Amino acid sequence: MIRVYIFLSALFFIFGSETNKEQNLIVSYSVIACSCAQWKIENNNVDENIYLERADDKILDANKVWDGETLPLKFKVKGYFKKQLGVPKDYSSKGKLELGKVFIYSKIEKIK
Numbered sequence: 001m002i003r004v005y006i007f008l009s010a011l012f013f014i015f016g017s018e019t020n021k022e023q024n025l026i027v028s029y030s031v032i033a034c035s036c037a038q039w040k041i042e043n044n045n046v047d048e049n050i051y052l053e054r055a056d057d058k059i060l061d062a063n064k065v066w067d068g069e070t071l072p073l074k075f076k077v078k079g080y081f082k083k084q085l086g087v088p089k090d091y092s093s094k095g096k097l098e099l100g101k102v103f104i105y106s107k108i109e110k111i112k
Helices: 002-016
Strands: 023-029 039-041 049-054 074-081 102-110
Touching: 049 074
Parallel strands: 049 102
Antiparallel strands: 023 039, 023 074, 039 049, 074 102
């Protein structure tokens, strides 16, 4: 019964809450060895990774900040989720990218 509730909650979060409603998230870089979303949302109860995409080229590109060694890497970002699964524009990776939730951020602040 609890598993069903968790599963339904996750589905609602993934598919039911994707709007252009602006929100603040705390995200940390996951360093996963796959062609998938690398940012974990820290301020929710769902274990999921998302892609980050900057709203403007003048904003810091979170996907290019990691130095390859220093962790944790955390940001506070303000923005909204795209309505459909996808991948960020100008995102490069080895291999075919997996579709995922994309968070478009207009503000970013490094926490760690």
